[in-house]
Amino acid sequence: MNEAVGKPRVVNLGIQTFYDALVWQGVECVQIEWTPPVRQDEETEALLDQYL
């Protein structure tokens, strides 16, 4: 790691295992729960827009 940059500070989006692995290695890390948006078929997507 470049001394000038210093220790990494990480924001992990999504997969919890990556966060766990970084914490286990002593890396400062923040976990944000995130999953890619789910895509349904067009008709279902349109209905969800109207009904949810």
Add this chain to the structure above:
Amino acid sequence: MDIREKISAANEAAVHCVLDSDPWWVDVQPAGECVEGLHDHMILHSGPPIEYEDMVMLHRRGMVSAMLLEGWAKDEAEAVARIRAGEVKIESALDHNTVGAGTGIITRSVMMNVIEDRTSGRRAATFPAEGPFQGGFCGWGLYSEGIAENLRVMREELFPVLREMLIRRGGLAIKPILAEGMQMGDENHTRQTAADLLFDKQILPDLFAMDLPKEQILKVVRYLVETPRFFHCYGQGASRAALLAAEGTPYATMVTAVCGNGVQFGIKVAGLPGRWFLAPAPMMKGRYTSTHFTQKDQLPWIGDSCVVECAGMGGFAAAASPITCNLRGMTLSESIAQSREMERISISKNPAFPIPNLDFDCLPVGIDIRLVLKTGISPAIHGGMFNYEGGLMGAGMARVPMECFQQAMKAFAAAYPQ
């Protein structure tokens, strides 16, 4: 109110049918007297409706077993001929006020436990495990002289005693046993170890207080304590009675039934009563009881017992029972994560079920078809694995097919246009 507000209010009303339910074991009766619409020459089965010719072997065998048990045929050949001639009516158990666990074979003479939701007045009937035969006739669709004799003993010797005991004590409240059991490691689908003991603790003093010969009482007691997961049928009955109260709530997108018949899987939705939304039955993932089993032996999902998931137990209660989840290799944190995941597709939380592993947060309840589609998270359902030849081969979990929810959403929009 716009459509979203109507749905929101309807779902609140529907989920309160579960939250406010007060299920009691109130009676034991032959199915012909307590299952609404179950007539002579009618056989009920688990899962969505299916024709005899399309059934898996377990269900076909169950149909024949039912014909022989009821005396509607003298042998298998005659039974099959009469079924094919349309002399018996075959219907889904979940189109009646009952639940078909396993193969779910129910005919008029089978003794059933009657569960009444004292809040709504709705009654559901569920068959008990058959003592030494466990799944036996109803659950596994089996028939033999031994099974027929055991059913006779249950009908004529065991259940009359239980009925008298029950009437004397004025019924038995189910929810406190479910709730305490879940604080003791049950999730009330695959595991009822704690609930069985709590149930026995409630009724044994009343049984021993009866003015009957000691041997007669001991016969009943042995049946209760030697039947594993005896309390399972009460959890299913309590769930079904509550969900029956929710069925027919206009605008509600809450799921009231999920089930399979080994071929297809089906769901029902509160705002669309009487309708089924189908997809191919999923396979379970879990652990087999023998290394001789492989996935080739395994039947796709069969059974209605995941009615308990619709009432916020089983797969939704994974956090309550890491010991059940560990059977398929899950850790405590993964068990907790499963319940947390189910929160994302649930309408509410059940204040009756605070769970130590959730820091006494309460379990999620009420599957919303819209949230399932929006999140892509399918309900996790626990259960037993059946093999094609019949009998249990393990326990595990499956996910309800997304296709069921897509169909339901489209049907909902057609029924409730903006």
